[in-house]
Amino acid sequence: MTATTPHSPPQMRRGSAKRGVVTAILLVLAILLLTPTVAQAYVGPGAGFAFLSSFLTLFLAFLYSLFAFVTWPVRRLFRLIRGWKAYRRGRVKRVVIVGFDGLDPDLATRFMQEGKLPNFAKLRDHGTFRRLATTCPPDSPVAWSSFMTGVNPGKHNIYDFLGRDLGNYLPYLSSAQIRDARKTLKVGKYTLPLGQPRVKLLRKGIPFWHFLGKAGVFCSVIRIPITFPPEKFEGVLLSGMCVPDLQGSQGTFSFYSSQETTGEKPEGGSRFTLRRSQSGATDERFHSRILGPENTLQRRAGTPLGLDFSVKPNTPEDKAEIEIDGQRFELRKGEYSEWVELKFKAGLGIRIHGLCRFYLKALTPHLELYVSPVNIDPSRPALPISHPLIYSVYLAKLLGPYATLGLAEDTWGLNEGVLDEEAFLKQCYLIHEERERMFFDALEKTPRGVCACVFDATDRIQHMFWRFLDANHPAAKSETDRRRFGGVIEALYRRMDDLVGRILEQIGDGVLVVVSDHGFKSFARGVNVNSWLWQNGYLALKDGIEWSGEWFENVDWKRTRAYALGLNGLYINQRGREREGIVPPGEETRRLKRELQERLQALIDPQNGRTPIGRVSDRDAVYKGPYRENAPDLIIGYAEGYRTGWDSAKGKVTGAVLEDNCKAWSGDHCIDPLLVPGVLFSNRKLDCEHPAIVDVAPSMLAWFGLPLPPQMDGKPWELLGSQVHDK
């Protein structure tokens, strides 16, 4: 029965009324359409908008297809001739490289033995599983640079995240340099750039995809570290680790609290106070500002662009309303917002586009809000983050906005207690899901050639959750926390195993190579090498001072012979090289290096009697190549359980040489490379007794039948047998 009566339930009456309205609209439409006049031929701007948009789309598609159709035979022939050799001589048609940053072979072996990683076990049993020798030092920028170029660090010039300026001993990002446009024009209060900002890649060496591209083999490269700025080649690439945020940093979070902020600025972020404005009991709002990039049009130091926002808490319902840049959305406590688009107005109609996520941490007793670093908006990139430039736009249009920051998972947020473990994990997996979507799209777009993608969640989560695997770790919290988070790393490995399973389903007869750049070990104790150097007379402080702040604040260089900077590097303050160097080059330097090697290797931890430093390598012994001179003079290989101390890495000098690491960042890999090899899995049997990460690039060239460039240090792996199929 459908007729409505006065006693019909309200929803039925509403339904009937709705039907009536729909019928009336349809009737009017029919009348209008059946009785057209000249004037009605154009039914206003609404139809115009729809017509224009759809027509333009189809027109553009048609125009492009016409162009593509006309030029296709020529291009196809050209590519065929070039690609013919590679695909004809090659032993493979498609290679899929999946990089799991920091996937540890010991843990993988353990979980496989426990039957928790069926897909990895399948690769091990029917294909290949080996420990993959990493680089010295076993640091991601170094190892992935060797991965892509097939050369040792002496040839690719990356030795750490940081390099040091010989003129002032200050650090710089080792992989990229960003400077303003070369020429500017001053018009009133504006400084107009006459050209693009200069972004220079400091990594040397040629990635294997350049050789493959030239030979006509298409490559899709997703988020491989040290690919910013992106280099031109015949394929597509989205830059990874070392892409900056809009502030130009490697990730600066913002933490807002209604409680007046006091104390030091948190590491890796900024703290702000939310100011209350109360116009009525029901409209309590808090206000603050998100900082963006420096305004290069109106350059005034320390005055970055910003966007005001307000938060209206709704404590009874555990949520808050956030208003920013004309957007308004609700956020529940303990939840991340979607990516929020931010437009920073620089003046003269120029806007710089960014993205951030909000996380509502608490509503009581104080309103607390976390805002992720402001990422470069991939759909309107302020700096080039992909090759071609439109590739990042394409991904954003296809998959929605995504994290572009190199180190997108906010480890400092958790380290500083701004995020808790749950929030950090949520963030990691949100980013991981974006990466998976990108990867599977790239896989679809690479039916032949190489599809390579690096997943970072493995590294970030192990860094932050290792303490729950190590019962004696100084940063391990309560037993409750250990029970709660003790399974996080196992769950992470299972998740990656599941991903491998899905890739195997799609890969067909392609070759799958799974690699990690290094493994992982506990980081329970920190070694403050600069403090040791000071206590042992190698590093001098200014008279009367017994400490130094960041970046050698109080160091007396005229009396300093050695200093440490970064995660593994130790430098001799060499005359003629460093601005205030005092150690003569040659035999004197060599003698000092030998002395430091011996003494550091003999260092004993009084707390447990162990040796914190396993080996100290001389750069002349481990590196060869034109950029060896830029390397640290000595590379410290810490023993298991140790790493460089937090203070020493930043050039601080304190009283303690050895100290407990009480931070959430509790697992690490910047130690003796022999202790933290990575993994190599493949669905094909590979003839490689002692594979190394530096072998990946030559293997790719060899598998596609290309000659190996003479500069490559790696040795190609031989493909054997048939591949593992999922079914």
Add this chain to the structure above:
Amino acid sequence: MLRLIDGAFDLFFAPFRAANPAYGLAVISLLTGLAAILVFRYVSNQDAMRRVKNRIHAHLLELRLFPDQLGIVSRAYGRILRFTALYLMYNLKPLAILLLPLVLLMVQLDLRFGRMPLEVCDSFILKATLAGPGALDSGSLRLPKGLTLTAPPVNVPVQQEVNWRIRADEYGVFLPAVVVAGQTFTKRVVVSKEIAPLPVERAQASLVEWFMNPVERPLPRDGPLQSLEVSYAPRSIDLGYFATNWLVIFLVVSLVSGLILKFVLGIEI
């Protein structure tokens, strides 16, 4: 209702009555663009439209990024077509809502800008179409002061038409009357230099007549007269360098203003 709308339009165009018609038309077109944009903002599914447009954009970029991979390019074309159809579907709701007011608006604009009013000394034809066979003579037409019959009526029996040639002698709104079978029917004739609604035809009552001529009452249904028509000259609006039909100006100004306002107000269309 329609008379109310007509009155509202009279009021709206009152300031522009003596000016170049382009001004009044530009203002109404601009407001129409704004109204259409706002309807899209509040009626359409903005998120869905944004998503669909992004997908179309992505697949267009696919053509550029992977031009040598025939499979990908073919799939991209398929997806472009699919998402364009979906985009048009998302447009239907706001379009359906816009359709009725826009038709009313355009009828009003056509009345005012579609034709030129008569001027003094202009001659025009008053055409009466009879409902059945018959003929009318000069005595069937009663002209008010200000209009003069300049020739005897011309009967076209095959088309049941009678045509009178009339000259306008003074400015004003006149109601010449035609007497058929003892009944008198008038037709509004405007002799003016200003913008005014100029219904060309007064016809028998019908839905179309009700829409198209809100200024005059329809002729009685089944009456002896089918329609009365005045031959106004079509109007071209002078834009300085060229003159064009009002519809072209309306189309361009409403579309351009809508597209500009879309960016200003951040509305997806």
